[in-house]
Amino acid sequence: MSSRGSRPDDEYVLNECVKHLSRAGDPPPAGDEDAASAFRSRVAEAWRFPMIGLPRGVPVDTSASAESQGNTSGPENLVTFVYKARPGDRTEVAVLGTFATLFDPLPLREVLFDGEDTGYRALSFTVPAGQVHTYKFRVGSRFVLDPVNPQRERTGDGRLWSRFFTEGYLQPLILELWELRLLYRLVEQILPFRTAEAENFLRRYYFGLDKAARNSAVPAAFRLDESVGEVNAIDKLLAREEAHRLADYRVCLKQIDRVLRLRNSATDPYEMPASDYIDLYTDMASGGPIAGWDYAAYGNPAFFIALLRRHAVTTAFSHPKYAGNVGAAGWAYLSERYVDPVKRETLFDWPAALERPLGTSDYYR
């Protein structure tokens, strides 16, 4: 981890920032949370900040697999903090956070265009994949939350910090355990991984992963022996890219828990037979009335099913950096299932297109 930060090249910052942050009006004054909230609400993809990318420049060792938090020898992200000021505003902006030293704010650098100040201030750090951190900006003498990044975390002392996580973070971040358990049972009714054949595949697949990958993936992912980590990845999706859907989950999981208990008072929902979940899933999808569902709180259960279906497959089959499809198990399931009967070659040779270490292409990184 680079504790002092590095100056990102100006073009890189502008390429990632201008589309999102450049717009009419001045940026919010430092520390004005109302103004920051109003500004943030107009930024279509505020979740992209701080910028989480791949290290640029000198190659790192790509043969290593994901390592657990604290181990710096694994894959890394380039985390670039960006603060938007008015061009020419000379107030110093610095960042401090758990990824570096908490007592020593590090100043962001001016981002220039044509030799002139753009108002963007930026600083990059190399941070291992699979980590979560909190940070604040210091603007002049004030410590403020990142006005763009919507992710916040209340620390033990009750104070709010801005938060980010790097690729492949495998711990639950925002959903509570009971919510995760319920979600796991719901999602397993959708995805194709609960057949005996699929479960066998997953066990074999995870067992076959190299040691470093297995240490990283298997213990961390919730019920990974019977899934590809999609519930954990949904948790990440709700923490960042689709935080606007967190309310749907919060409200609906509560309702689902209540309805399941009404229908089967003898069993904890997590232990209920699949048929209980399938019945409720079917009722919700059909749009028919569901006894015990509070329609004033959430009027369209079918919408939630549609949302859940999209999230389930997206997380199970998207790139593992999004924290689902752990070890590319979702893709591997497809490539093992679909094989040329004569040549015995897979009919989904996904590694060929992807760079190492996930794929086998040596042609780019």
Place this chain on the structure above:
Amino acid sequence: MQDRFDVVIIGSGAGGAPIANRLALKGKSVLVLEKGPHLRPHYQLPGKRSDFRRDELYASGPEKVLRVPGVANAGESYYGSHAEPDLNDEPHVYRGADGRDRATIEGYTAQLVGGGTQLYGGVSLRFTPTDLKLKTFNTGRAGLKGDPAGDVEREARDWPVEYSELEPFYKLAEELVGINGTSANQQKPFAGGDGYQPPLTPNPISRYAHDGMVALGRRLGSDVLPYRAPLAVITRDHAPSGREVPRTAAGVPDPEAARTSFVNRYGDPLGLKSNTWVAFLSPVADRENFTLLANCVATRLSSAGDRVTRVHYLDPAGAERAVEGRYVVVACSAIESVRLLQLSARQDANFSRRINHNDLLGRYFLTHCFGGARALVPGRFDKSKALDADWATDCCATDAFLRAEGLWAGGAIYNNTSDQALPLSLFRTHGSQDLDTLWKGFAGDAAMRADGFIDFLDREFGRGLSVSFMANQVPQRENRVGLHPSVVDKWGRPSAYVVKTWHPHDEYLMRVLAEQCAEVLRAGVRASDPGYDIERRGAGGLSWGGIYQAENALARMANHILGGARFGGDEADSVLDPTCRAWRLDNLYVTDGSFMPTSGGGNPTLTIQANALRVAEHLLARL
């Protein structure tokens, strides 16, 4: 910073980059303004870490919710590429069939250096000579179907350039862009030869398309045979751009590195897809007389007399700047180019008088008649190793076919090989084939779960084959791009407002061509597996149709956004003269797809590039 140039070009895509290349190579000072970022392939970055990733969420990312005030679809979900503008920030609005306005992501060309060519599938077809002479072809014709009011004869226009004039520029574009394909069997003259590199071997699933196209030519009586679809992907080292095919560890060129279904809607980390950055701009990027400003949005042109005097833009900080060009080329995709000209006219009475002298700016907006057929084929194939198309046929573009079917114009037919090849693309396009309705089919198909999900995968994965047509749309005066009266972008500038309908003849044409596509699939499967019931296999069996049938038919544009500033030989009847110069603004040129008076019978990018090379020659003569 230098603020005077020989030529200022707005937009770095197909209409602008070829001009920048030719002029810069001749020592002219060139500035290219590009609204979007500058993302590069691996070999142009230290450590070979490309700005593009083979990641399905790059093509259509997480859900966003439309918040544009006043549109009927506010609150609905949408999904965009990382390289497309955000719909909330920069809405495009169209008028729906119910008369209500909606925002749409259809027709949004990617905004980054390279423009739409960074994400396109790369199908690079020439138009036919008849495509450029549709007024002549249809004048006095009897037997045209679906046109009771005689709109076709009244509205069709010949291009002010003949195919023979364009042909050398087609060849030059093929050579400079870097296109693989074959010309034999194409129903266009290749008197000077073609500029193609050899194609890769087709994906095995495409044999059904090939056999079906052979059978279709035979059935139609023309015996027109298929050819390898020209694709803007290099398969050999490409001297004009300095690009090289990757080498294996043994140093052997490996053109198979290009074969991936991360092609349509993906930037290419290897730079083998021939976008206009790698093909045209990168080769001149180090010249002192060439300047590229990314993340800079042109806001208006100002004028004095018959000249554009300044190009105003916002720099990455949002600060207003201006530059001067002896010549100004607008090429930021048809909708945005027309919008820029209209926004300029609002603030400059002289400009308005000159650009709007005949009330045609924005009118005759065009896209393509498109659609096709899809079915599940008997075998299963690894579609993840495919380019965007393998086989094409011109058997529905011959004059004889058009006369026999009562059609005003024809179109190319080709098979899509890379569609639905990857898991998420299969899911998100299940039951919804356009950008505005992604995920709706899958998310709403609640019965597809667990074993039903496996059944779906067993049925569909690696087995879907689609055959598409791309054909001319009848020009209509009322199909237009304007400025929306109330919706604005993030800068407070009026958004583009698209009003368009399909002509009854368009619907007839789409039915006829979709039926030919269906016949390709029927005959192709029958040739190798006569016992296979293609009509009923899979959930939907064989399906075919034209885009006019879609729920959002009035929004659909296939990212082929054309017309709105058509060129012609008559000042009263066109916005641009035959050199794509504004009739009454002597130094203003418009060279993206908006110059087209008819949309052509194939994907438009190669023709935009060839025409841009033609305009570059004209500009060099003036400079």
